[in-house]
Amino acid sequence: MCKDCGCEEGNARAYFDGKAHEHDHDHEHDHDHAHDHEHDHAHVHADDGHVHVHVHLHLHGATVGHDHVHVYAHDDEHEHDHPHAHEHFHAHPHEHAHPHEPSHEPEHDTPRARTVQVEERVLAKNDQAAAVNRTWLDERGVLTVNLISSPGSGKTELLVQTLKRLHGRLPAAVVVGDQQTDNDARRLAGHGAPVRQIETQAACHLNATQVGEVLPEVVPPGTRLLFVENVGNLVCPAAFDLGEHFKIAVLSVTEGEDKPLKYPVLFSDAPVAVVTKVDLLPHLDVRLETIRANLKRVRPDVTIFEVSARTSVGMDVWVEYLESAVARGF
Amino acid sequence: MHELSIAVALVAQVQEVAARENATRVLRVVVVAGRLSGVEPDALHFAWPLAAEDTIAAHAELVVEALPLTLSCRACGVSAEADEPFPICEACGSVDVDVGAARDLRLRSIDLE
Numbered sequence: 001m002c003k004d005c006g007c008e009e010g011n012a013r014a015y016f017d018g019k020a021h022e023h024d025h026d027h028e029h030d031h032d033h034a035h036d037h038e039h040d041h042a043h044v045h046a047d048d049g050h051v052h053v054h055v056h057l058h059l060h061g062a063t064v065g066h067d068h069v070h071v072y073a074h075d076d077e078h079e080h081d082h083p084h085a086h087e088h089f090h091a092h093p094h095e096h097a098h099p100h101e102p103s104h105e106p107e108h109d110t111p112r113a114r115t116v117q118v119e120e121r122v123l124a125k126n127d128q129a130a131a132v133n134r135t136w137l138d139e140r141g142v143l144t145v146n147l148i149s150s151p152g153s154g155k156t157e158l159l160v161q162t163l164k165r166l167h168g169r170l171p172a173a174v175v176v177g178d179q180q181t182d183n184d185a186r187r188l189a190g191h192g193a194p195v196r197q198i199e200t201q202a203a204c205h206l207n208a209t210q211v212g213e214v215l216p217e218v219v220p221p222g223t224r225l226l227f228v229e230n231v232g233n234l235v236c237p238a239a240f241d242l243g244e245h246f247k248i249a250v251l252s253v254t255e256g257e258d259k260p261l262k263y264p265v266l267f268s269d270a271p272v273a274v275v276t277k278v279d280l281l282p283h284l285d286v287r288l289e290t291i292r293a294n295l296k297r298v299r300p301d302v303t304i305f306e307v308s309a310r311t312s313v314g315m316d317v318w319v320e321y322l323e324s325a326v327a328r329g330f
Numbered sequence: 331m332h333e334l335s336i337a338v339a340l341v342a343q344v345q346e347v348a349a350r351e352n353a354t355r356v357l358r359v360v361v362v363a364g365r366l367s368g369v370e371p372d373a374l375h376f377a378w379p380l381a382a383e384d385t386i387a388a389h390a391e392l393v394v395e396a397l398p399l400t401l402s403c404r405a406c407g408v409s410a411e412a413d414e415p416f417p418i419c420e421a422c423g424s425v426d427v428d429v430g431a432a433r434d435l436r437l438r439s440i441d442l443e
Contacts, residue, residue, distance in 0.1 A: 113357055113443040118347055122340045122361065122435045204332055236332035239368035239435075264415045265368045269433075298416050300425045 126240055129208035133215060133243025137226065142173075142219055143326045144226040146242050148266055149250035150259075151232030154276035154309060156184045158250065159227055160191065161309040165319045166225070167192035170326060173219050176229040177206040184229065194218045205236040208243055224326045234259075238266040246270070252277040257290040260298045267298040272305070274318065279308035333373035336435060337381035343437050344387045351442060356390040358441035364432035365399040365415050395438070402428040 121127060137144050147155050159174060166172050172193045176184045177200055185197035196218040198210050211228060219226055228244060230237040238247075249270035251259050254277060260267040267273070273295050281288065288306060295302050305321065307314035340361065348356055363369045371394040378392045399412040405424035412420060417429045 113441055115439050115441050116347060116351055117439045118343075118437045119439075120343065120437050122336055122343060122437055124343070125339065203335060205335070207335075235368065236335075239332060239336075265366050268366065268415075268417050298418075300418060300423065 123240070126208050129212055130241035130243040133208055133212045134245070136212075136215060137219070137243060137245075140219065140221070140223070142223050142226050144228065144242075144244045145272075146228045146230060146237070146244035146247045147250055148230045148234065148237045148247055148270070149232060149252075150234045150255060153232070153250045153252040153255065155229050155232070155250050156187055157309040158274060158276055158307065159229060160187055161312070161315055162227075162319060162322070163188065163191035163193045165315065166322070170225055170323055171223050172225040172227065173223050174227045174229060175206075175211055175214055175218055177210070177231045179203070179231065194220060194223075200231055204231055204233050205240050206230050206242055207240050211242045225322060234263045234266055238263075238269060246272065249273045251275055251291070251295075253281055253284060253286050253288070253291070257286055258294055260291075260294040264298050267295065267302075270299065271301065272303045273299075275304060275306045277308060277310075278306050278313055279311045333369060334377040334381065336369060337374060337377035340378075340437060341381045341385055341387055344390070344440055345385060347437075347440055348386050348442055353386065353442035356387040356440055356442045358391045358393065359387060360393045360395065360438040360440070362395045362397055362431070362434070362436045362438050364397045364429075364434045364436075365412075366417065366429060366432040367435045368433075369435045371396055390440075397431060399432050400430055402430065404428065 134144075147159070149155050156176070159176075163172060163174070174185075174188050174193055174195045175198060176188060176195065177198045178184055179200050179202070182197040182199070185195045188195045194217075196214045198206060198214065200206060200210070206228065228242055230242075247266070247270040249260075249267050249272070251273060253275060256262075260273075275288070275291055275295075278288070292304055295304055303321070305314060305318045307318050309315065340359070344356055344359055347353075361374070363371055363374070374394055375392060379388075382388050382390065399415060399417075400409065401412050401417060401419055402409040403419035403422060403424055404426040406419060406422040408419060408421040410420060412418075417427050417432070418425055419427050
């Protein structure tokens with residue numbers, strides 16, 4: 001008889017390695033009453049040379065015989081009856097030690113393992129936050145674009161030169177993300193647009209919650225265009241909707257003609273691409289036609305702008321596009 | 331590595347379901363990653379134990395199923411599995427395609443007790 005719970009299992013004492021098995025009872029029962037029912041509890045016993053771990057369901061109210069579920073800790077599963085009936089009182093918690101899974105705690109009054117179908121996007125929370133942002137921006141008529149590129153592609157300088165040209169023509173705002181520093185925000189400030197820096201610390205991308213937190217302060221009434229300059233990274237930002245209306249991929253001529261092919265997740269999701277630093281082309285063996293072809297291969301309907309923020313080449317066309325996009329509505 | 335952000339979001343999602351189901355333990359988590367989801371299964375496997383540590387999902391097995399990219403073209407009506415991870419109809423070249431769940435990372439199911 002188990003000294004702790006008083007269960008009498010007839011001849012089925014638990015042995016393992018020749019030693020009598022003792023167990024502490026470690027489940028929660030608010031039983032301060034005796035109850036008549038026949039049940040077993042989880043125990044280990046050696047039988048026919050096999051060691052079994054049995055998990056039994058308590059059938060409260062059953063008075064004759066009992067069913068139980070066997071959970072086998074090893075491969076050969078077979079049923080056998082336990083020719084014993086007993087009463088026992090659970091007055092205290094217990095736990096079972098047994099040889100197979102030290103971390104396993106057998107269940108007593110809990111249901112067995114089951115599968116719950118979920119079918120929900122893992123980034124559902126980010127998506128929801130993004131949707132809230134998008135609604136907020138739509139309600140205020142703010143066209144919002146998410147600029148994604150590798151570090152050093154010229155996003156910030158492109159934006160500085162863009163803001164200078166929009167100043168007095170179209171009210172804009174900028175949210176910029178970097179792991180550390182507000183260097184970009186400082187460069188972007190002073191060109192007529194409110195700017196807010198988000199330091200992501202260890203994160204390699206902005207998320208919708210971060211952007212949502214700064215929107216009210218950085219997008220004053222009357223703003224028509226919001227640029228979100230993402231953390232320099234061609235991989236991760238593509239997976240995180242921020243609430244923008246569309247993504248803009250930025251790619252400098254020094255990064256290689258095949259960049260779009262290497263990062264299809266981003267480039268296929270960006271209806272606009274800006275190729276930057278075209279003033280450096282004479283120093284490179286890169287062909288603009290090849291870059292264009294690769295951009296189109298991954299996104300056949302892409303709109304491409306080729307610019308130099310430094311020399312102003314292509315900047316007027318780019319800015320006109322932005323103004324018409326805002327005017328077109330969305 | 332954004333798979334860690336994703337693993338953290340996944341653990342939070344699993345915890346919510348487990349709480350709703352009054353579960354005491356999570357045994358298995360099945361996730362489906364579309365080909366355009368930007369999630370690399372190996373990286374997610376790597377990040378998972380870090381994110382799940384000290385939670386109800388700490389010893390759960392993570393299963394990541396990779397979905398093939400099936401494109402349904404709205405222009406020509408062809409539906410086919412794409413070889414390359416580009417959402418372009420291989421029959422007619424149109425980008426007016428439905429990528430289905432290809433951009434999704436989805437928590438399919440949880441085994442718990």
